[in-house]
Amino acid sequence: MTVLEKGARTNMAASVQSEEAGLRHLWSKFVSSPGALRLALVIGFFAAWEIYASFFANPRFLPPISEVVLSLPKFFQIRNMTLALGITAFEVAVAFVMAVAIGVAVGIALGFSRVLNQTFMPIVLLIYATPNAVFLPLFMLLFGLGVTSKIAYGFAHGVFPIIITVAAGVANLKPVLLASARSMGASRYQILRHVIFPHMLPNFFAAMRLGMATTLLGVILSELFVSQAGIGHFARLFSMTFQTVNLYALILLVTTIAIIINEILRRQEARLSKWRD
Amino acid sequence: MDCTSARPSIQALDVSKHFGTPGDKIYVQALLKTSIEIRAGELVCFIGPSGCGKSTMLNIIGGLLTPSSGSVSVMGGPINGPSPRQIAYVFQENALFPWYNVIDNIKLGMEFQGVDRAEREDRAHEALKAVGLPNFAHHFPGQLSGGMKQRVALARALSLDTDVILMDEPFGALDEQTRMVLGEDLSVLLSQTGKTIVFVTHSLGEAVFLSDRVAVFSARPGRIKKMINVDEAHPRSPDFMTSDKFGDLRNELYRQLHDEIRKTVEQVA
Structure with a gap:
């Protein structure tokens, strides 16, 4: 391994590391923000509704939310x-x-x-x-x-x-x-x-x-x-x-x-x- | 007392006040046949044990309370209710409206009093400058310290341009050091305005430092037990506070008060 290669490797490792750090930073920011969490909860609720209604539920009782909106x-x-x-x-x-x-x-x-x-x-x-x-x-x-x-x-x-x-x-x-x-x-x-x-x-x-x-x-x-x-x-x-x-x-x-x-x-x-x- | 004239500004004659009806559990005889005459331009302190009726007397003079018997007149006219043209107030508690900023608080007082809109702005800024807070016009009361709030309250009272200012323990909620500075500033300020001031306090030092005369109230039912003269020109410097004269007067005041405070404690106990 040449010195050059070694340098490139560490560089790559560093950039992966910094990317990870960035993601972790975003994640912690997200978790500590009540607004983002609340929004996620609402979106999650509608997503769950959509998936459950499309694949599992009886459409007579629970139509997918997308259908409701489009109607x-x-x-x-x-x-x-x-x-x-x-x-x-x-x-x-x-x-x-x-x-x-x-x-x-x-x-x-x-x-x-x-x-x-x-x-x-x-x-x-x-x-x-x-x-x-x-x-x-x-x-x-x-x-x-x-x-x-x-x-x-x-x-x-x-x-x-x-x-x-x-x-x-x-x-x-x-x-x-x-x-x-x-x-x-x-x-x-x-x-x-x-x-x-x-x-x-x-x-x-x-x-x-x-x-x-x-x-x-x-x-x-x-x-x-x-x-x-x-x-x-x-x-x-x-x-x-x-x-x-x-x-x-x-x-x-x-x-x-x-x-x-x-x-x-x-x-x-x-x-x-x-x-x- | 050099700059005071002999003209009476406030006259109270045989003022009595009781709360509740006789025989009630909460019946209190707060004041009994109390008379006092205060000259124009004079600063008189009311001092006495807790519950002796000194604040009651102040509020009767200000027209916020009606006496059970007796009468009060200010500048020759009888008092039958608040007299905003003649009398301004500074209260112990922070009595600024927290939802308005400093300048609006001062202007609102003048609006209540009936000052023309055009005049309010200038007078408000002038008063704010007089109390040393020209740069806080747009702060809200919640952003000010206790001492600053009381300065604003004083500015509001000054802006009303009344002959009389009634102050009900205005520095009572402040710490000793803030109190001292405010007391000195007040002495300077008032010596320039020539207003008649009645000042309720619990502090012996404050009473001697500020007053032309000190009215010592007796234990309940309250009446004025003794008037003490403080013959010293305004504005008073901090040196006055360390003089023998100041010490002697303070001691005299303490002697007068001590028995009354004992009596009050025994009444309660």
Whole structure:
């Protein structure tokens, strides 16, 4: 072995070694990054679904995810589907706006006044703790089978977590901040706008996220129960007539919309709470 | 006291305050028929055992508490609630709004008070310069040390341009050394502004170093037991702190307080 050869060999060994080191570096970076791990988990889940559905499962019950995604353009052409999506979106929007408006107002009042809190909070918590699906038939009875009962039931689902979360956010405000604002002559509105609201902002967003999820739940639940319109109606229809691809497409769609709304709220919250770090 | 006029700035007459209703378990007679007159431009310290009602008295003067009986007037007008045009506050705890940066905190005080928008910016920067923090306008309170936060709180009070500043143990949560520096700076600053200051403290040295007069409060129910004059021109230098005069006054204050503190401890025990 000449000196030259020896040199080349060590060079090669070194480059293999550095490549290995590079890979190891990448791997450790990947393992220590929660975002990458989470993404891998989600991709893994869909990959497992795809493989299992393509080769092992009964396609009647579990179609491959690729088939579900590819069916989406056709899915939107189902008669009355866009109308159903529109109706559900309308119901959720009205119920949610009402739940936020009333939930925030009541939550602020309960968080602010000790007397009100001690009087009414136990009732709120009690109602919140009851499995309110049993009230669903009652809502149908009171509000009929149309849009109104769905909005009412969605609202009833959404408003309580909002009240509780907002009240908790207001209650832990430091009294000295209120005293300080009052001493400088702040009006009630100014105290609300510059002291109470910024203080409860994180809870406000948590309340919106919780409220959105529960309102959506309430609306879809009541649509599933009485099938006339909306996506709940289609979900029931698809499951009873074994249109599994469409059922999965519907689930995928609703889930994606829910995640997007949640993510928009979360980003907004992060943007407005920059002062925390 | 050379630069003070004889005009009374704050007048409290027979002020009593109790919390709860008589017979209750939590009933407390915090103040009993306490009177004091504070001249314009004077710095008066309230000192006394814990729970003697000195902060209660301060908050009654500031209009944050209503007296059970008796009356308070500031610059001749009766006090029936917060008087932001006449009275500014510096609290013990950090009372800056953590969600606004330093300059916005100061400007917000003026907004509450009703100062024109155009004027707020200049006055805020001026006040920030006065307390030695011109370069921290865009920091958030969470990024500042305890001493810096209190400087900002002082800047906010100064920017409000009131005749009276009430300070409720403003340095109470700070360490001894930061306190000393802040005390010296405060003495210099206040000697230039001619404001009337009421300052609640637990520290004997701080009381003697800053005050024109010290009001010693008795154990509960609180009343003013003795007024001690500190006849020394402002601004006071650190040399004053090592003088015999300072030592004598501090000892006198300690004698006055000692029995009251004992009484308070025995009340609690």
